[in-house]
Amino acid sequence: MEHTGRSYTIKVWRQKNAQAQGSIQTYPLKDISPDMSFLEMLDILNEQLLQKGEDPIAFDHDCREGICGMCSLFINGRAHGPLTTTTCQLHMRSFENNETIFIEPWRAKPFPVIKDLVVDRTAFDRIIQAGGYVTVRTGSAPDANEILIPKAIADEAMDAASCIGCGACVAACKNASAMLFVSAKVSQLALLPQGQSERKQRAERMVAQMDAEGFGACTNTGACAAECPKQISLVNIARLNREYLSAKISSDNVEEYVPIK
């Protein structure tokens, strides 16, 4: 492992709170090891700011193992930076010595900035609340092996279920569409026998909630799948379109859906 210190110019979005106007601030940074993770680089910068009595940069992060979906960051114009990993799995060796690095929050109307690089992604939670579940009370399940699921189907459902809800798909999309996120959950449950009873209603409600949140329309450019750190496939969007269409033309669910606030 090499351990030479590198220098960077960090240009980062600072915004005091949701109401305040933000701007890009510049911070020079020295002695950064290429083996350090991107977020550890920000930790170092934050400690330096704190030592100077300045407010550290707020950014979301938690597991730092690429699975919780809490970290975000638009780095040099790409969601989660230059690799198709989460930001927490990105290391400084992916950046040249003396490089200028731009860091911005996710930019999408349904993801308003809370402070600095932290955005509000509760719109995703409300979409799941709209129908991203199987109605099954605790204690009322049959024996697990009574539900047979062919391996190929189980594997496909698992791939769709791998979505970590980070929002990179929305950030990468020029329309800020949430179709990849919604399609991952709709696909998982549409593929599995457990999801059949609520299949139509689920597609209708989740799409209605997605629209109510203000996410843009999908034009199938595929930027979402290209940036997805969990390689959620565009095939899911095609499936969501089929699910939605067939639900709309055959559903007996005639009541008007009232979006969750």
Add this chain to the structure above:
Amino acid sequence: MQLDSKIPAGSLAEKWTKHKFNVKLVNPANKRKYDIIVVGTGLAGAAAAASFAELGYNVNAFCFQDSPRRAHSIAAQGGINAAKNYTNEGDSVHRLFYDTIKGGDFRAREANVHRLAEVSNDIIDQCVAQGVPFAREYGGLLDNRSFGGSLVSRTFYAKGQTGQQLLLGAYSALSRQIALGKVKMHTRTEMLDVVMVDGKARGIITRNLITGKIEAHSAHAVVLATGGYSNVYFLSTNAMGSNVTAAWRAHRKGALFANPSYTQIHPTCIPVHGTQQSKLTLMSESLRNDGRVWVPRTKGDTRKAKDIPEAERFYYLEEKYPTFGNLVPRDVASRNAKYMCDQGYGVGASKLAVYLDFKDSIKRLGKKAIEEKYGNLFDMYQQITNSNPYEEPMMIYPAPHYTMGGLWVDYNLMTNLTGLYAIGEANFSDHGANRLGASALMQGLADGYFVIPYTIGDYLATQKYDKIPTDHPEFKKALDENKAHLESILSRKGTKTPDEIHIELGRIMMNYCGMSRTAEGLQEARKKVQQLQHDFKNNLKMVGTNDELNITLEKANRVEDFLELGELMILDALNRNESCGGHFREEYQTPEGEALRNDNDFAYVAAWEYTGGAGKDPVLHKEELEFENVKLTQRSYK
């Protein structure tokens, strides 16, 4: 104080069934008259909150993350145990019970562990019904794999993301109840205090992490599902936000803290590099199925791994434990890795690492087979270390991972404070002194889905419906105290940042109260931790105000509790003059260097009572462990 574990009478296998019949029930129509607070929404908390709401109770749930889907349960890789015996290997509830209690080095309650084994099968059924995509065989049936400490394959898994899928299952059940209005979800909110009214837990004080608003919430019962405290070591496999604050504040209010020194240091983690690392990453235990652990036979050998001939490689686990080899339990594997490095055999730049080598497996099974099994882990390793594990052996070193200790609870999962419950990793749990792989997910979901929904009713059925308004004097007092305390922290303008103090605490805890402990070292560690507590009070560097998103304040608030917890862990480790599971006191070992228990003097749960912190020693209460169904033996993996 007399500790009553409330273990029901009767034979081991009938206790839970009888107890479920004997608990008082709340009329379905009256359940909506009760409010329950659930703090933490990982596996245990989300499962409990959703199940309470399904029953009809009103739930207020809290988490510090931006969504309940982010809780650190999500990072569990390997799997979840259950006694289904789908593999026809002779598994049973009793075998799962026995493996678990033996794995915990005979320091857990028989009745709790047996109940855990009993409900394990219901968990798998429930999760499958929710749409959790467990791995399947070609015929469509569920697949199983093996894990350490057991001779049967009873582990259910979803690729290397079992925790994620189980959490998303519980999150979906919780989401359904949020939409129905039965659960009110408070995200980005941290618990600061438990409020006691007339000797009962009747609410909590929280801080909104975005606005800084300190608020009071009232309820008929409070459930803490706030996880473990491995971050006391600063560097651990836990998430950055994982903290002990909720449990510790309950402890300060009188809840006993049990076995704090029982911590699990997981053997296969990516070693520390440099001095500015923020966390450690686990590599699944399953890797030890095909990887061989070794160090060079010569101390301080600086050759590259591939240049060291076979005869000069010391496969120390295989030589020392011919029966279990590389698959010894976690505590044994960790201790041996540390021992080899301490003796000067360590590898890598820091010399604090051992090799985990897949060369022979790749030769035997082919690269493709290894890729299919562990591809995602190998990729993650390469991403972090910039080294290719298909060509060079992995370097690994143990890292803090899980804490078996926690808030003391009775059989109903209630702490000694009436109306206050602790579930999942937050309680002192069913794992004794060492947890087996794939058992944490099992316990979290068992508590949340299938234990507390019954036992909380037994308590609520005896309680009046009256709600306590949050302008009650006790709430106002707690609000004022917590506001004043945060202001006092914010006013400190010293030179040490919260992270600096935390890193120093972590180093002390790892060196003196980690994988191996001595009376002398622990006494020294206590002095060092007390000095740090002093620094925190007098030389802390703070910025900003309380009325905003203030990450420095969040950290300081958590570090303060870790500093007090650290001292208690040291005291507990000093008190326990034996070695058991993850607690290894160098003075107490067998001639072969294995953990030597002292069942005559230490077959008890050490439950500590808070008496005012700084300088005032906590009071020890003992709950004797009675073993009527298993024979206490020296664990052997030779």
